[in-house]
Amino acid sequence: MKIAIGQIHHEANSFCVVPTQWGDFDFVFGEEVLTRWRGAGMMISGMIDVLEAQPGIELVPLLAGVAPIGGSLVREGFDAIVDAITTRLQQADVDAVVLDLHGAMLADGVDDPEGEILATIRGIVGPDVPVVIGLDCHGNITRKMVDNVDLLDGYRTYPHRDYRETGERVARLFVEHLHGLNTVRHLVRVPALFTAGSYDTDKPPFRDVLDVLRGAEAAGIILAGSFYPVQPWLDIEMHGCTIVVTAHPDQGDAAAAIACRTAQLLWDRREECRAEFTAPADAVRQARDMSGTIVISEGGDAVSGGGCGDSSVLLQALLPVSEVSSAITICDAPAVDAATAAGVGATITTLIGGSLAPQFSDPVRIDAEVVTLGDGVWINEGEVMRGFRNDMGGAAVLRCDNIHIVCSRKRVMSWDPGVFRCMGIEPTDMKIVGVKAQRTLETTYGDILSGVFWLDMPGACTANLTQLPWQRIQRPIWPLDQDCAYRATIEE
């Protein structure tokens, strides 16, 4: 049995000013897909390992690539992805397709790229070849996606820690039904947007929503039930959280009832997910007086949420207390160039910050010593996306008094402490560590942090959704609109 396998991972943010290009994906093709991800911690790794352990299965690797979260993918890039899949699938004559997708991609002129990709695949393989996908629960799930697959499931944790486990679960469920995957899928949309800092799947109400789905799985009503709290920063018409259940056709009505009940429960308890944030100067002042290493989250500029990673907001709050030891990150290519030209040990005067998204923070003039220069490459060693290779495209550590700024040429997802360690900085040596990430840092810094503050700050992934310049999103939607009536129904 030949099973095509692939990965296309891109999460878009409509408010990110940096468009995504084909070259932003670290694509590999054919056998390299397997050598890169076999045994690692990504969703596709779990899929590969479960499928390869089955006798009689031959994997046909298509492509695998992850792009940093950014603006909409340029149209040529999207067309190139569709072409790459089409060409390989047409040559392969496979018996099934298994994919690791994100679900919140955007391309120029295409609001539902994953739906388009899946419809293209369905057009090639026909109605009888199973198409099975795993998704990030921050995906924006559409009817087109659901209609063109036989089985889908998403991460069940946020902060995420079940990348590989989700791949294993999807692959096992598929293997159990290897000779007859006959399903119905129901989708219910909830007109609500939650920011990443405002919830945790281990706590109510999200835990209660997930418990209903787990109960329905245990009772045999559904094969898989997923709750997608969606990435909120997508300015497209069809947006919102979704509940998706996959069931045997004879359980279709009962499965639909579970999906509606779960969606209504989420809606009724949405007010429990309002987040608390601290002003930058207050966070720095409080952190200074606490014991241990304190993490300050610049979540509004998290590259993993669509920020540019160039915000100077925390730096500006640190400068008045620069004697306190701290380490932060700022993406600023010209500053890296200036540091490289000057060399290690030199003192430079440079502008830093606000170089990519000046609407969210201002450049700051600093006098700094160039402490370290490096290529800025590291492999994630922690629980989150273990094995993923990060590349800052060249980096410098600039020091102002006791503030250590890891300055990168490229935007990187900097929730892994490796961003500091690869440049010779040990986060535990610092009083304050600035991390441009949202709740994921609770997993990546779990062993280190003595406390955490979530900054109230402007940015492409700010938690204050009402401040963003929305244009296309269908209203009403909570929390942009407070007075919405809602009754959960299956989306047709």
Ligand SMILES: [Zn+2]
């Ligand atoms: Zn996610």
